[in-house]
Amino acid sequence: MPMFRLPVLFAAPLIALPAAAQVVLTAPVPTLTLSAEGRSLRTPDLAEMSGGVVTTAPTAQGAMTENATKMTAVVAAIRRAGIAERDIQTAGISLQPQYRYDQNQPPVLTGYQASNTVTLRLRKLADVGRLLDTLVSVGANQLNGPNFRVDNDAAALDEARLQAVATVKARADLYAKATGVKIKRVLSITEQQGYEGRPQPMMAMRAKMEADTPVAPGEVTLSVTVTMSFEVEP
Structure with a gap:
């Protein structure tokens, strides 16, 4: 069977950054690969x-x-x-x-x-x-x-994982339908974690520190990028 590739970029929902999809139909295992990023906001401690x-x-x-x-x-x-x-x-x-x-x-x-x-x-x-x-x-x-x-970040990272997986699965169904294939099973799942600061106004801690150097902890974004490969049936 001839091989074709369909790279796709799309605008993601609020819980994820732009994701990428790739459909590869080739013997012996046709696959659909997608990635998405889930995010969780927390107050740092x-x-x-x-x-x-x-x-x-x-x-x-x-x-x-x-x-x-x-x-x-x-x-x-x-x-x-x-x-x-x-x-x-x-x-x-x-x-x-x-x-x-x-x-x-x-x-x-x-x-x-x-x-x-x-x-x-x-x-x-x-x-x-x-x-x-x-x-x-x-x-x-x-x-x-x-x-x-965040000292104990397990719950926040799990929240981000669930968001990313939900996005990937929804997009997998969408692209499978668009390309005329059927999702058969998950072949692999990989992830990459990240931290991102989200500053807030310096006034946040000035009242407590008075004349001390002003520092504002703001919020941090814990992110997990999940990449999943699915076996598909043409």
Whole structure:
């Protein structure tokens, strides 16, 4: 039997992003493959961020010593803020030589740069802005985040899965009818998960943090893209 392919793009409903369909009729197993994305909105209850210290000095020992002194103060401040030990983790320590480059001249060593970074998980979102300010006040000069997440996301992901599967099944029936084939059985199911932040106005937490750096957790979108292949009968 000759093989033909029918790629299709369509506008998805609110619960899914644009999906793609492909019908392949060829011996021995004719298939219909579809993908769709389901989404679930949640209010985050966990913030992930990183902070650290970068120092430079003429010698490697000097850079590391200064960095250790400042980083000790940063970690102490983190612990005083009530962050649990399980939520503090060293992300990386590095020491790199620094060079000056002049035209038509060999590189000249000018000193060394040391860095030390820790990653944090904060379970009290109202403390995020205050902690950022505290870290800077004790010597941190490298900050990243926060990234807001849902600590226990199983139920939200299952909700997104159900939406994606429902969309795929509905589209499978539609395209099977449009191409004159019948759905026989599911051959495979694969998925890919994702997180997406949805910011809200900064006023969301300003009342609690007063003069602290304003941070708004907003909402996060948990998504699951499901791809299903069906065996079809011509």
